[in-house]
Amino acid sequence: xxxxxxxxxxxxxDSFPYxxxxxxxxxxxxxxxFTSHDLKATLGYLLPSVVDYFRDxxxxxxxxxxxxxxxIAPEFDTVEKRSKMMNDLALKWRIEKKFKVLEGWRSELYxxxxxxxxxxxxxxxxxxxxxxxxxxxxxxxxxxxxxxxxPLRIWVPRRSRTKSTYPSMLDNTVAGGIGYPYGVFDxxxxxxxxEAGFDSELIKEKAKSVGNVSYYYVRTSSAGGxxxxxxxxxxxxxxxxVTEDTPPPNPVDGxxxxxxxxxxxxxxxxxxAGNYKPNTALVTIDFLVRHGVITPENESNYLEITxxxxxxxxxxxx
Amino acid sequence: xxxxxxxxxxxxxDSFPYxxxxxxxxxxxxxxxFTSHDLKATLGYLLPSVVDYFRDxxxxxxxxxxxxxxxIAPEFDTVEKRSKMMNDLALKWRIEKKFKVLEGWRSELYxxxxxxxxxxxxxxxxxxxxxxxxxxxxxxxxxxxxxxxxPLRIWVPRRSRTKSTYPSMLDNTVAGGIGYPYGVFDxxxxxxxxEAGFDSELIKEKAKSVGNVSYYYVRTSSAGGxxxxxxxxxxxxxxxxVTEDTPPPNPVDGxxxxxxxxxxxxxxxxxxAGNYKPNTALVTIDFLVRHGVITPENESNYLEITxxxxxxxxxxxx
Numbered sequence: 037x038x039x040x041x042x043x044x045x046x047x048x049x050d051s052f053p054y055x056x057x058x059x060x061x062x063x064x065x066x067x068x069x070f071t072s073h074d075l076k077a078t079l080g081y082l083l084p085s086v087v088d089y090f091r092d093x094x095x096x097x098x099x100x101x102x103x104x105x106x107x108i109a110p111e112f113d114t115v116e117k118r119s120k121m122m123n124d125l126a127l128k129w130r131i132e133k134k135f136k137v138l139e140g141w142r143s144e145l146y147x148x149x150x151x152x153x154x155x156x157x158x159x160x161x162x163x164x165x166x167x168x169x170x171x172x173x174x175x176x177x178x179x180x181x182x183x184x185x186x187p188l189r190i191w192v193p194r195r196s197r198t199k200s201t202y203p204s205m206l207d208n209t210v211a212g213g214i215g216y217p218y219g220v221f222d223x224x225x226x227x228x229x230x231e232a233g234f235d236s237e238l239i240k241e242k243a244k245s246v247g248n249v250s251y252y253y254v255r256t257s258s259a260g261g262x263x264x265x266x267x268x269x270x271x272x273x274x275x276x277x278v279t280e281d282t283p284p285p286n287p288v289d290g291x292x293x294x295x296x297x298x299x300x301x302x303x304x305x306x307x308x309a310g311n312y313k314p315n316t317a318l319v320t321i322d323f324l325v326r327h328g329v330i331t332p333e334n335e336s337n338y339l340e341i342t343x344x345x346x347x348x349x350x351x352x353x354x
Numbered sequence: 355x356x357x358x359x360x361x362x363x364x365x366x367x368d369s370f371p372y373x374x375x376x377x378x379x380x381x382x383x384x385x386x387x388f389t390s391h392d393l394k395a396t397l398g399y400l401l402p403s404v405v406d407y408f409r410d411x412x413x414x415x416x417x418x419x420x421x422x423x424x425x426i427a428p429e430f431d432t433v434e435k436r437s438k439m440m441n442d443l444a445l446k447w448r449i450e451k452k453f454k455v456l457e458g459w460r461s462e463l464y465x466x467x468x469x470x471x472x473x474x475x476x477x478x479x480x481x482x483x484x485x486x487x488x489x490x491x492x493x494x495x496x497x498x499x500x501x502x503x504x505p506l507r508i509w510v511p512r513r514s515r516t517k518s519t520y521p522s523m524l525d526n527t528v529a530g531g532i533g534y535p536y537g538v539f540d541x542x543x544x545x546x547x548x549e550a551g552f553d554s555e556l557i558k559e560k561a562k563s564v565g566n567v568s569y570y571y572v573r574t575s576s577a578g579g580x581x582x583x584x585x586x587x588x589x590x591x592x593x594x595x596v597t598e599d600t601p602p603p604n605p606v607d608g609x610x611x612x613x614x615x616x617x618x619x620x621x622x623x624x625x626x627a628g629n630y631k632p633n634t635a636l637v638t639i640d641f642l643v644r645h646g647v648i649t650p651e652n653e654s655n656y657l658e659i660t661x662x663x664x665x666x667x668x669x670x671x672x
Contacts, residue, residue: 056668153654220650244646248660270657272650326644331563332538332590336471339588339671342566346664350374353657 052252080168118157137261165265193292232285370570398486436475455579483583511610550603
């Protein structure tokens with residue numbers, strides 16, 4: 037397999053075309069906006085194939101073909117009303133087996149925001165891609181800094197071969213979605229314990245908040261379920277500097293099969309070979325940029341990469 | 355003076371409205387696109403008051419009011435032809451005293467790119483804001499990490515009171531524009547020597563590339579010259595971790611009046627008091643985000659801040 041450039045890796049995760057591109061007019065201009073009940077904000081984009089499902093739901097939604105828009109009906113004017121209506125619908129679709137992504141039902145609620153920072157409703161995690169809602173997660177990279185005798189090393193897990201999404205692919209040390217009503221750092225501590233057996237005191241003391249990435253993913257078959265659903269995501273990023281003496285991460289809940297402590301050159305090889313899950317490749321590239329491994333001198337696509345890892349998502353955000 | 359929030363500080367540097375905002379329709383929709391000779395790329399936005407200057411220059415430019423566009427004439431089809439024509443024009447305008455910004459003539463060439471990463475022409479630095487061209491710089495923050503007994507400290511210079519732009523304001527430890535034909539790291543080493551007396555060996559060994567910021571600045575009177583010119587910028591960011599024993603920075607070329615080693619709380623106070631130059635406040639906030647001082651837990655506008663510090667500029671880039 038030919039090697040993937042860093043820009044090609046980013047493009048696998050940030051795969052929704054930009055409105056300025058010629059591809060956008062072809063691929064994206066047929067999308068419908070899924071909007072708030074006051075029509076003021078687009079909460080996500082709907083594939084044309086999904087729009088027809090809303091035409092018989094006149095109690096809950098207003099479809100406007102002229103405006104390429106499906107909106108929540110105006111009477112759903114509270115968080116409670118919207119949450120109940122939306123989750124009842126997702127459950128109905130699950131029972132009717134309307135969408136393959138709902139076979140991965142999580143019984144986990146994700147927050148949808150509108151206006152920005154304000155909870156608009158909560159919604160079943162597995163159904164979010166049908167609507168193209170923005171979702172949020174935490175990603176942490178545990179690493180041993182370079183010394184005089186050894187290069188930078190990173191703890192890299194391999195996903196379980198039995199996972200329904202991206203089996204056997206490489207991942208960030210710890211990663212997980214932020215479900216309602218958990219906070220960012222609470223989620224990090226929980227995931228660190230479940231996925232890697234990291235002690236919560238270690239995380240509280242040493243995990244460092246270092247920014248976030250954002251990108252607009254178009255789901256492929258390896259994500260499970262239908263291809264083509266839009267999945268804009270924000271990942272809050274943390275670094276955990278460890279030493280040779282820190283107890284190594286170990287798989288607790290079986291999400292990871294094993295953890296490897298790899299030199300940075302091995303990490304770059306595995307990235308270029310396409311062995312990382314697309315969004316964890318992106319988070320790893322962000323780590324390598326922040327740690328001076330990928331620089332303006334050695335990466336000709338530097339600005340396109342850093343810009344696309346911090347994409348301005350056009351929806352209300354957390 | 356009331357305290358400025360981090361978002362308000364970012365908005366002082368990223369002050370050009372976003373196309374999705376209602377302000378954009380009022381303030382920005384009258385702008386003209388300054389385009390490449392093939393009409394395919396917008397290299398910058400022109401204020402309506404500037405467009406009339408191009409109407410008598412039919413040898414060099416094509417003005418289309420219907421398209422709100424001024425383009426370089428098609429015959430300027432090489433880097434050399436464009437560079438000569440553009441710089442002759444800037445010099446003519448300087449002699450005719452057409453623009454106050456040209457009083458700050460630098461005799462320093464900046465690269466304009468099109469397509470991205472390809473040099474399209476070089477242009478006098480002081481004239482770039484008239485056309486709204488994207489310009490590039492390096493910013494470095496020298497800091498002493500937190501220890502068990504002391505918080506994180508940052509080396510902060512105060513700009514000379516005699517500077518024409520932002521006199522007496524606070525700045526990043528080292529900052530400078532990237533002129534043609536210098537590279538990013540070469541520029542950093544040069545500026546580190548000139549502005550802070552840092553030894554080039556120290557910079558080569560210890561300065562760490564940590565990413566970049568981008569934002570769309572609308573010039574104010576404190577920038578010198580006319581207000582209102584558009585100035586999209588990219589700054590490549592470097593961190594320099596130093597110790598108590600590292601020779602402190604000292605003003606060599608008189609750009610800085612003095613350097614202070616301030617605890618992070620003092621830096622936050624000076625930011626909130628509006629004492630930083632706008633774009634160096636933005637770079638400092640990026641530093642505080644990367645170093646876990648500003649976090650998703652303590653900053654309610656976190657995602658808007660991080661997104662606007664990494665604005666997707668709609669022009670071809672380096």
